[in-house]
Amino acid sequence: MAAASATSPCWPGRLVGPSGRVLGVDRSAGAVDLAERRATSSGQCYWTRFTTGELDTFSPDETFDAVIGRLVLMYLPDPVATLRRLVGFLRPGGIIAFQEMAMPLTRSFPEAPLFRKCRGWIIETIERAGFEVDMGG
Structure with missing residues (x-):
């Protein structure tokens, strides 16, 4: 099982x-x-x-x-x-x-400033909620 x-x-x-x-x-x-x-x-x-x-x-x-x-x-x-x-x-x-995710390692190809900005917001939000953003690592 x-x-x-x-x-x-x-x-x-x-x-x-x-x-x-x-x-x-x-x-x-x-x-x-x-x-x-x-x-x-x-x-x-x-x-x-x-x-x-x-x-x-x-x-x-x-x-x-x-x-x-x-x-x-x-x-x-x-x-x-x-x-x-x-x-x-x-x-x-x-x-x-x-x-599990390793959010700090997420990226776009080609690298895009908007993606970096959105990734930063998501990571900050999850961290402020008290959760681990690099559990995969």
Whole structure:
């Protein structure tokens, strides 16, 4: 079983196949609802289920072969503590993988002054909100 972000319901299901299971966790009930509808309409994700919860306090009563996420860690108050806790839900030999952004490294080609300015605003806004802009790095 793999735990995954509820916003991308099908690709983890394709990885585990019909003999595996995927649990999607998202703090937003709306995102969970959307993920459930996408999984149902795809016809390929019947082995995927979803729940609403906070990843940093989520306590499943099962273990997983993989814990994966995308653009999640930067929004957690203590991502290291969360990752350490999630490792406790992995089966022996399981993997943990998160894809995060390194916003300061974003660029346009060709280089554009307007892009630099907008990137600066976005980074400043995210930093002022207390989130990590270089979690990927």
